[in-house]
Amino acid sequence: MVRVLFVCLGNICRSPMAEAVMxxxxxxxxxxxxxxxxxxxTGDWHLGHQPHEGTRKVLDxxxxxxxxxxxxLVKSADYEDFQYIVCMDRNNLRDVRGIFGGAAGSKVFTFMELLPQRGVLDVPDPYYDGNFDYVYELVEAGCKALLERIKADMARA
Structure with a gap:
């Protein structure tokens, strides 16, 4: 069993969108x-809440x-529990490394590392700009790339 964790700030927009798409x-x-x-x-403002209505709408x-x-919330045990920990932006990556006590390694990376050809470093947070369609486009493409990486890694194992 391969385990993937997507991480964003409030866990209501980008990371649940990526979870659902994956x-x-x-x-x-x-x-x-x-x-x-x-x-x-990485933040506790929305604990227990379902995904944001904009995320639900685009997924529907x-x-x-x-x-x-x-x-x-991300917890320190997630580092051992997941083989792929994909942070939606560089701030999330920094925060996750702090939660993991500085540990990161190759299994912790930013989502946009999956799509280097896009020339975008972070998945923008649609909570602030409402652009859920653009985020979905990035998430779908990145999840497809991640799935190919996982399948290749599984074939090598």
């Missing part, structure tokens, strides 16, 4: 039992389920 893609490739996906936030438009998802 689950959807894994199921479409008949891999839902080989890949477990979760998301978490694309037929992607977010059922049962609720915001939670």
């Amino acid at each position: 689950r959807h893609l894994a199921a479409a490739e008949q891999l839902p039992y080989a890949i477990e996906v979760d998301s978490a936030g 438009e694309h037929g992607v389920s977010y059922e049962g998802m609720a915001a939670r």
